[in-house]
Amino acid sequence: MEEPQLIYLLSDATGETAEKIVNAALIQFRDKAVRVKRLSHVRDKNSIFKHLDEALKSRALVVYTMVNRELAQLVHDECEALGLPHLDLITPLLMKVSEFFGRSPKQTPGLLHDMDEDYFRRIEAVEFTVKHDDGQELRHLPHADIVLAGVSRTSKTPLSTYLAHRGWKVANVPLVKGIEPPVELMQVDPKRVAGLYIDPQRLAELRAARLRHLGQDARAAYSDLEEIEEELRFAKAFFRRNGWIMVDVSGKAVEETANEVLVKLKLK
Known part of the structure; x- marks a missing residue:
């Protein structure tokens, strides 16, 4: 041989x-x-x-x-x-x-190796975030770096995606008035949860546009201003009870909101 x-x-x-x-x-x-x-x-x-x-x-x-x-x-x-x-x-x-x-x-x-490590970390974060969008795979919430919560159309998904591309594993969970939040959400460390809210009038506009895009009646309760104001009051009270940070996404670019989330969670 x-x-x-x-x-x-x-x-x-x-x-x-x-x-x-x-x-x-x-x-x-x-x-x-x-x-x-x-x-x-x-x-x-x-x-x-x-x-x-x-x-x-x-x-x-x-x-x-x-x-x-x-x-x-x-x-x-x-x-x-x-x-x-x-x-x-x-x-x-x-x-x-x-x-x-x-x-x-x-x-x-070692600079190239460090770059590779950062690249694969970001890929892993994006994969995690996609799998945990809109309340999916709740059993894995403890593995998230950041959990975002809020009523419908408060930029949870775009914000999650932006943060994921910067290496953070993010899960987001929708809150619906009249429906108990998932138990798994209540078990997450409050220091890792951010509650999102928005100006009621702006949210009504976003929801009406969404309904029109889907070919549905834009005057439905989903986009009714009074209903929305009640939803947001419920959400903010819920955030306070759980000791979560609160972030207003009204009129802000996703980059600005992401920075505020990281600062308030003391991750930056």
């Missing part, structure tokens, strides 16, 4: 980027026995000397991603001195981008 050849991956961050690139290249050499050894968080000279001495024993190919120029140069010089084949995956790109932007790179390891 053929002895596998070694590829050493050295990185001052996680090394995930280098591993993905190398594995993409290795697909073109499926007939070769290869073992990839990833070495993460290599950030000092002694670690570099140690790993390169090990690589020398196997005559390995050294692939490295060091955003710190001094360390990248050290790996290059040592590999040259030891006669090890080597490839710097990041420095040429950093220099070209630096030239393009007319500024030096930050030389901070």
Whole structure:
């Protein structure tokens, strides 16, 4: 059986980027026995000397991603001195981008990994929020970062979506006058719940427009101003009893409302 050849991956961050690139290249050499050894968080000279001495024993190919120029140069010089084949995956790109932007790179390891972590966190938040829109999946309310409550047409869904795209897992629950709120809502930590309300006249206009869009009578009780005023009184009293923060969404952009929610919940 053929002895596998070694590829050493050295990185001052996680090394995930280098591993993905190398594995993409290795697909073109499926007939070769290869073992990839990833070495993460290599950030000092002694670690570099140690790993390169090990690589020398196997005559390995050294692939490295060091955003710190001094360390990248050290790996290059040592590999040259030891006669090890080597490839710097990041420095040429950093220099070209630096030239393009007319500024030096930050030389901070791990920025790409941090970006990936943030991206996947936001994706997870969006998926959670979609599944927990308009009172769905109430059993998962304890897992929400933020719970929004309010009567119909108080911007619960757009606000939830906006917050989710910024990494917050949001659930929203509609309140209906005359119907007991779900038990699960009452079990959520009050410090994570925001009660939304709106100017009665504006809400009447929004509801009437919604009814017209659905081809229904815009004069129904759903859009009646007196009914709406009673609904909002009920909602505000309910918010106060439960110790929830209250946010007026009247005439505000979703970004402004989202910021107010985060500030009042002390999440920002």
